[in-house]
Amino acid sequence: MKNKIFVIGIMAFMSFAFAKAQGGTRGIRVGFIDMEYILENVPEYQKASQQLEQKMGKWKQEIDAMSLEVQQMKDALQNERVLLTNELIEEKEEDIKIKEEELLNYQQKRFGPQGDFVLQKEQLIQPVQDQVFNEIRKIGSLKKYDYILDSSEAA
Known part of the structure; x- marks a missing residue:
């Protein structure tokens, strides 16, 4: 987290220096959003x-x-072991x-990196996140923000 704040600080400083070098009289405008709060209040995202x-x-x-x-099979084997042949x-x-x-294969199929959970998340949630992101970009452009940072990621 400290590294993230440090990188953001360096980026802001470099942008400020670049803006001054360009002769701009306007300071850097930074907007902050809380994406978690926004998404929690979007009915499509909740659904x-x-x-x-x-x-x-x-x-x-x-x-x-x-x-x-599997555990029952192991327990049964443990209980019957003395009665069974090798x-x-x-x-x-x-x-x-x-x-x-x-x-293990089923777990990977459902929750692995290429699993159903990831695919379903992309299909169900990603379109809503994209819509919100596009609206934020529009607002940022209208308000002439140089940067829009997500404050929920810093916490």
Whole structure:
């Protein structure tokens, strides 16, 4: 966070120096917004966030169910281990490994970098954020701000 503030300060200082070097008499105009507050008050964003939360909750329930199944398989093997032959133990351990890999793959499919969560977020939330961003740019242009900073990111 300190690095971010330092970089912003350096950028503002350099812009000020550049503006003075250009012979500009107008100082640098900086606008501050709170993007979190703005988005929280946009009904489309709230609706998109709720849809995303519902999907995410469903996926988490599925992951929890799969995790429980793996844990039950491990517990059952642990309880039966003394009664089983080495071949049966190895077979059950292999089944557990397969289930663990399925769980990991499912988690990646839903929440990985290329997962459904990221795609859904882009589809549902990004258009609303883009609309808000475009409006902020219009206002900034009309008010002749040199920079518009998001104060919610600095906190």
